Structures are given as structure tokens and as C-alpha cells.
Amino acid sequence: MKSPPTAAPRRTAVAAGTLLALALMPVAAAERDCSRDGVRRPGPSLSLRIDNDLFGGRGQDQGYSNGFLFTAMSPDLYDYRNDPCLPLPARLLNRYLDWIGPGGGEQRNMVVGIGQALFTPEDHEATALLPAERPYVGALLIGFGYNARNGDHLRVGQLRLGMIGPSARGEQVQNGWHHVIGSPRLNGWDNQLRDEPVFQLVHERMRRYGEAGAGWGHDFITHAGGALGNFSTYLNAGAEWRFGRGLPDDFGSTPLRPAGENTSPSRDGWGGPGWSGHGFLTADARAVFYDVTLDGNSFRRSHSVKRRPFVADFGYGLALTHGAWKFAFARYHRTREFDGQRELPVFGSVTISRRL
Numbered sequence: 001m002k003s004p005p006t007a008a009p010r011r012t013a014v015a016a017g018t019l020l021a022l023a024l025m026p027v028a029a030a031e032r033d034c035s036r037d038g039v040r041r042p043g044p045s046l047s048l049r050i051d052n053d054l055f056g057g058r059g060q061d062q063g064y065s066n067g068f069l070f071t072a073m074s075p076d077l078y079d080y081r082n083d084p085c086l087p088l089p090a091r092l093l094n095r096y097l098d099w100i101g102p103g104g105g106e107q108r109n110m111v112v113g114i115g116q117a118l119f120t121p122e123d124h125e126a127t128a129l130l131p132a133e134r135p136y137v138g139a140l141l142i143g144f145g146y147n148a149r150n151g152d153h154l155r156v157g158q159l160r161l162g163m164i165g166p167s168a169r170g171e172q173v174q175n176g177w178h179h180v181i182g183s184p185r186l187n188g189w190d191n192q193l194r195d196e197p198v199f200q201l202v203h204e205r206m207r208r209y210g211e212a213g214a215g216w217g218h219d220f221i222t223h224a225g226g227a228l229g230n231f232s233t234y235l236n237a238g239a240e241w242r243f244g245r246g247l248p249d250d251f252g253s254t255p256l257r258p259a260g261e262n263t264s265p266s267r268d269g270w271g272g273p274g275w276s277g278h279g280f281l282t283a284d285a286r287a288v289f290y291d292v293t294l295d296g297n298s299f300r301r302s303h304s305v306k307r308r309p310f311v312a313d314f315g316y317g318l319a320l321t322h323g324a325w326k327f328a329f330a331r332y333h334r335t336r337e338f339d340g341q342r343e344l345p346v347f348g349s350v351t352i353s354r355r356l
């Protein structure tokens with residue numbers, strides 16, 4: 001039986017509201033007394049990242065064309081299940097999920113994030129299915145992540161759960177935004193992949209070389225890890241180089257990867273009362289074994305393309321910090337993801353973070 005026309009939007013709105021409430025759980029820690037033995041721990045932080053190929057400067061609207069991620073990170077935690085810095089719902093949730101996180105660590109954090117990602121073919125005007133181009137895909141995901149930091153080493157574990165297909169509301173978001181800015185509609189969303197629940201387990205390890213400080217300096221951050229799931233499965237490795245004034249004591253300024261936004265907050269804050277800033281160069285290479293946005297639905301026949309087994313991202317940008325605020329602006333170039341892809345994808349990213 002087909003659902004009433006208003007049922008899907010209502011279900012999506014309820015789900016989005018529920019996920020947003022979960023994402024805000026660590027923020028409640030800002031209202032709690034998180035001191036222990038007379039020592040006040042650094043507070044939680046919020047981050048909003050917006051990706052769009054409009055920021056890439058070429059107006060492509062193809063490939064990974066648009067996305068956002070809202071992230072809430074807890075203060076430093078002594079324990080995931082009993083720490084008073086976490087509200088009760090988060091502590092109850094961690095009875096089932098803290099196995100994801102790496103053990104140990106002198107600094108530990110819980111991270112919850114909600115995001116949407118949209119993928120579209122190059123031809124926007126066609127209403128028929130385009131066999132030689134990638135499928136239309138909308139994805140809505142919530143992530144539960146855990147950090148364990150020891151000095152200049154960071155281990156990250158994350159579970160991502162969500163949905164692809166019409167229930168992810170990709171068509172409504174993209175064409176609604178195009179209506180606002182006066183751009184043409186994308187006419188092929190009727191051919192998007194069907195509804196399917198997706199999951200992904202992510203693990204990554206990072207190492208930082210260099211020192212944070214108020215003066216001029218540089219550092220180098222390496223990462224390596226992988227992901228397993230029917231959203232995507234891959235192995236990856238890469239690095240980021242930063243140079244500037246007042247480098248933060250964290251693990252990167254370019255949170256494009258699933259584990260990238262999960263990096264541990266700076267132990268001493270993001271900087272002093274004045275402005276500081278730095279530039280960065282980054283690269284990430286992936287051996288891809290499965291990608292639902294290219295391989296199509298996992299459990300039914302659907303549109304797909306011949307995925308390339310190796311993909312790389314190269315990025316550069318600028319990050320600014322002022323007290324509890326951090327702003328990052330980046331541009332990324334991606335290698336071709338499937339056979340027959342004509343243009344190299346270019347897109348940009350804007351991230352705003354606030355420590356509470």
C-alpha cells in the first residue's frame with residue numbers, strides 16, 4: 001500500500017528531529033559541573049560544515065554536489081558510561097555503543113553528528129535515466145564517534161547509521177535551494193536510488209608532528225584507517241601540513257573525511273583572545289571496495305556505474321581562530337571516481353566551530 005503523500009515528509013521530519021536531539025546530547029554538558037578534583041575540564045564544542053561545488057568555483061553541480069554536517073563534541077571524559085559531563089541519555093546509549101571506541105587514552109571524547117550528502121550526474125536537464133552517468137543519491141546519516149588521545153597520537157572509532165533514497169529528502173533540499181538562488185532544477189531525481197538503510201564502521205589513527213604555540217610554526221599530521229559497511233568500504237591514508245601563527249593543539253583543519261570531524265579538541269583551546277590563522281594542504285588516498293553511491297542499491301537491482309578502485313582528494317585552505325571560535329575554508333580536487341566520468345570533481349567547504 002502506497003503511503004499518503006504527506007507520510008514520507010512527516011516521517012523524515014520526525015526522524016530528523018530525533019537525530020538532532022541526539023546530536024545535542026553532549027552539548028548539555030556545558031550546563032553541568034564538569035570539574036574533578038578541583039580541575040575544570042575543557043567544555044564541549046559545536047561544529048557546522050557545509051560542502052558545495054559552488055564553493056569550488058566551477059558551478060559543476062555533479063558528483064558530490066552538496067552536503068552538510070552538524071557535529072557536537074563532549075568535553076574530555078573520564079568514563080563513557082558514568083561521567084557526569086554526559087547527560088543520562090548519552091550514558092545509557094554508551095552502554096551499547098562504547099565498544100566502537102578505542103580503549104585507553106589520556107583524553108577521551110564522545111562525538112555525535114548529523115549530516116546529509118547529495119550526489120548527482122552531470123546532465124541536469126534529462127528526465128530519463130542516464131546509464132553512463134552516476135546515479136542520483138541522497139543520504140542522511142547520523143554518526144556516533146569516540147576519540148582516544150595520547151599525546152600526539154589519536155585513535156578514532158565511529159558508527160554511522162542512516163538512509164539513502166527518497167526518504168533522505170535529497171531532491172527537496174537541492175531543488176529547494178536552487179529555487180532560492182534562481183538556478184535551474186535538476187530533473188532526474190525520479191531515477192534516484194531506492195530507500196535503503198545504510199551503516200558504516202570507521203576506524204582511523206592520526207599522528208601529529210610539531211608543536212602548537214602562539215607564534216609562527218608548522219606541523220604535519222598523518223592519518224590511516226578504513227571503513228566497513230554498505231554505505232562504503234575502503235582503506236585510506238593521507239596527511240595534512242599546516243603553517244601559520246597560533247597553531248591549535250588538535251589534529252587537523254580539514255574535516256572532509258568521515259573521521260576528520262571527529263578529531264579531539266585542543267587541550268589548551270584554539271588560541272588566545274586575538275586572531276590567529278594558518279594555511280593548510282591536505283591529501284587522502286582511498287582503495288575503494290564498495291560505494292553505494294556508485295555501485296547502486298545493495299539489495300535490489302538499480303542503476304550503477306563502473307567504480308574506479310582508487311580515488312584521491314587533494315585540498316588546500318585557510319583556518320582562522322579567535323578565542324572560542326574557529327573558521328575553516330577549503331577547496332578540494334578529487335580524481336575520477338568511475339569510468340566515463342568526464343570532469344574532475346571540484347568542490348569547496350566552509351566549517352564554523354564554537355567551543356562552549
